[in-house]
Amino acid sequence: MSEYFGTDGIRGIANKDLTLELSAKVGNALTMFKNEPLVVIGTDTRASKDMLKCAVMSGILAGGGNVIDLGILTTPAISYITSLRKADFGVVISASHNPPEYNGIKIFDRSSEKLGERERDFIEKRIENNDFNYSETFGTIRYDKEVYTEYIKYLLETVESDFKGLKIVLDCSNGASFDIAPKIFQDLGAEVYCYNCNSSGHDINVGCGSLYEQFLIxxxxxxQADIGFAFDGDADRVIGATNDGKVIDGDLIIYILAKYLRQSNRLLGNMVVGTHHTNxxxxLALQKIGIKLTRADVGDHFVACQMQKLGCVLGGEQSGHIILKNYAPTGDGILAALQLVNVLKKTGKSVKQLADYD
Known part of the structure; x- marks a missing residue:
């Protein structure tokens, strides 16, 4: 049982559970996997972001590693850029859907996937033993606040048509998607109504975002928008809403995407992965159209592992973590929202027409 790592990285109240010392040790441990590793790092909007980011970076630099600071950016974007920049690790300072006083550390490997159990155990042992790598050489920091445009370009290329003529509401939870999500949907031609799009960090996830669907509804x-979407603090999950007051949870998103992918012969093995909480x-509705659902433990890490094992291209959780393996190795709320709107546009149908199960 991990003492520090939970189902989605290390989390806790900043300066209480998640301290400068702990953060520095985590960063330094990355330099014990490989000499002079390259690490990309980004944060959500929380007030504690800079303190914890600096601590993690200090640990990396002390161990001889080099850092690319990406600034405020979504977790899926940092995952994508980890591979794009051929980095050894990607680090995200975020506590996802948790309140502002919390923060966390997520780590991706060079393949843009979350660290496995072996790597997590290695880091925990370094922390417990107070091991610290003091290198004879010092690393450097480079700032790259423009590379996110490559991620935007990639997402835009995943849809089959523009979104002109559509009205879309976005609730960005005052989190990492505050500027990137509206820009992407606007670039596709949608009329966008954006809420909770500030970056102060003091009100991230407070009465807004994917846990508060009533505001989105x-x-x-x-x-009278065609659809609405709410992201969590780091935008790795998404919940939708219709203009007749219905919630589009992760299960419904998976169902609609699975049907569409099967009809276009892109659902490998005609199989999707859910969890023990899946509706x-x-x-049963998937079974009727020839699609098998297999269940993993709750947690997007377990869903991703099951997908890898079975060769599935689509999976996720009711909470809105949606993994589309054809495009990304980890959950991406903006990507999932884009793919859902893409289905609506290509089929000319509403969510109500596509959601033909109870």
Whole structure:
């Protein structure tokens, strides 16, 4: 049982559970996997982001590693850029959907996937033993606040048509997607109504985002938008809403995407991965159209592992973690939202018409 790593990295209240010392040790441990590793790092908007980022970077630099600081960026974007920049690790300072006083550390390997159990255990042992790599050479920091445009370009290339004529509401939870999500949907031609799009960090996830669907429903109805989306603090999960007041949870997103992929012969093995919380009605509906659902333990890491094992291209959780392996190795809320709107645009159908199960 891990003492520090949970199902999605290390988390805790900043300056209480997640301290400068612990953060520096985590960063330094990365330099014990490989000499002079290259590490990309980014954060969500939390007020503690700079303190913890500097601590992690200090540990890396002391061990001879080099850092590319990406600034405020979503977790999936940092995962993508880890591979793009051929980095050895990608580090995210974020506590996802948790309140502002929390923060966390997520780590990706060079393949842009979250660290496995062996790597997590290695880091924990270094922390417990107070091992610290003091290198004879010192690393450097390079700032790259423009590389996110490569991620935007990549996401835009995943859709089959523009979104002109569509009205879309976005709730960015005052988190990492505050500027990138509106830009992407606007670039595709949608009329965008954006809420909770500030970056102060003091109100991240406070009464907004993917855990507060009633706000999203209210605004989607108010604007009579074609669809609405709410992201969590680091935008690795998404929840949707319709203009008649219905929630589009992760199960429904998976169902609609699975149907579309199967019809276009892109659902490898006609199989998707869910969890033990996945809606039974959705499973039965998938069976009727020839798609098998297999269940993993709760947690996007377990879903990703099961997908890897079975060769699946689509999986996720009811909470809105959606993994589309054809495009990315980890959950991406903006990507999932884009793919859902793509289905609506290509089929000319509404969510209600596509969601033919109870």
């Amino acid at each position: 209210q605004k989607t109805i108010e604007h 039974m009605g959705m499973e």
